[in-house]
Amino acid sequence: MKIGFIGLGNMGRPMAENLAKAGHDVRGFDTVQVQPENVRMVRSAAEAATDAEVAITMLPNGEVLRAVADEVVPAMGREAVFLDCSTVDVDSARAVAAQAEAAGLLPLDAPVSGGVGGAQAGTLTFMVGGSEDGFGKVAQLFEVMGQKAVHCGPSGNGQAAKICNNMILGITMIGTCEAFALADRLGLDRQAMYDVVSTSSGQSWSLTTYCPAPGVGPASPADNDYAPGFAAELMLKDLRLAQLAAASAGADTPLGRAARDLYETFVEQEDGARRDFSAMLPRFEKRHRS
Numbered sequence: 398m399k400i401g402f403i404g405l406g407n408m409g410r411p412m413a414e415n416l417a418k419a420g421h422d423v424r425g426f427d428t429v430q431v432q433p434e435n436v437r438m439v440r441s442a443a444e445a446a447t448d449a450e451v452a453i454t455m456l457p458n459g460e461v462l463r464a465v466a467d468e469v470v471p472a473m474g475r476e477a478v479f480l481d482c483s484t485v486d487v488d489s490a491r492a493v494a495a496q497a498e499a500a501g502l503l504p505l506d507a508p509v510s511g512g513v514g515g516a517q518a519g520t521l522t523f524m525v526g527g528s529e530d531g532f533g534k535v536a537q538l539f540e541v542m543g544q545k546a547v548h549c550g551p552s553g554n555g556q557a558a559k560i561c562n563n564m565i566l567g568i569t570m571i572g573t574c575e576a577f578a579l580a581d582r583l584g585l586d587r588q589a590m591y592d593v594v595s596t597s598s599g600q601s602w603s604l605t606t607y608c609p610a611p612g613v614g615p616a617s618p619a620d621n622d623y624a625p626g627f628a629a630e631l632m633l634k635d636l637r638l639a640q641l642a643a644a645s646a647g648a649d650t651p652l653g654r655a656a657r658d659l660y661e662t663f664v665e666q667e668d669g670a671r672r673d674f675s676a677m678l679p680r681f682e683k684r685h686r687s
């Protein structure tokens with residue numbers, strides 16, 4: 398397929414490279430200079446999108462997405478797919494989809510889970526909002542970039558699924574870190590704690606796959622001095638998006654709000670800015686009363 402790929406950062410670059418490696422004709426644009434393998438770089442987002450069957454965006458936030466959409470949408474032909482894989486607020490996703498639809502395009506919001514490792518390995522999970530037609534047209538691209546794509550309903554529902562998932566993730570990570578810190582204080586061995594909880598009702602992905610305690614469970618950022626991984630800053634971004642969505646939908650999310658507040662303090666006032674989101678565990682340990 399002829400693909401325009403806009404936003405070739407940590408995630409976009411390996412995704413575009415995987416598409417090119419699979420034989421697709423990929424033109425790329427980014428505001429900073431990058432040279433992904435086998436991707437022809439061009440001078441504007443509009444140039445990348447012109448004549449493309451699919452324009453893919455992988456951008457930092459909704460504001461940038463809206464600005465890029467203003468350039469890309471008029472450059473594309475009818476029935477082409479506008480596939481946004483960034484994590485953005487639900488309102489921006491729906492506004493851009495409406496704009497694209499009005500121009501005769503098939504818009505999809507398809508945020509991903511799986512991180513940079515998943516982008517490189519082509520094992521991302523896509524959560525997709527938009528039409529069945531659009532989904533069908535790009536299903537083969539999801540197969541190249543990922544291992545699973547779930548069609549979640551109309552435009553915006555992909556973003557909704559993503560922020561709900563990550564709100565659970567933030568909450569369970571905080572809960573798991575609190576519990577490990579408490580177990581330490583109670584004199585419970587961390588391995589024993591892991592062995593019990595990973596096979597009991599307190600278990601979650603945060604414990605069994607991404608254990609925040611170093612030396613326990615499968616390898617995780619905790620074993621690498623909490624280098625990200627999934628940065629606390631990105632978790633904060635997603636928890637903020639969840640609160641924006643909750644406010645706009647009138648949903649009551651007290652633990653999501655508390656998780657947002659805690660990551661905000663961690664990132665903005667403590668040493669969390671460049672650490673993995675599981676570094677909540679050493680944070681709690683540091684704050685124990687002596």
Ligand code: NAD
Nearest residue numbers: 404405406407408409427428429455456457483484512513
């Ligand atoms: P990144 O900052 O590395 O990449 C974003 C890229 O967009 C940069 O290269 C930047 O130069 C480019 N850009 C900014 N404005 C632009 C414009 N107007 N036109 C063209 N390019 C522009 O970020 P990332 O880690 O690749 O994340 C991208 C998106 O994926 C974000 O929405 C993020 O929340 C989401 N995401 C990231 C991860 C992760 O682990 N990094 C995981 C899941 C989802």
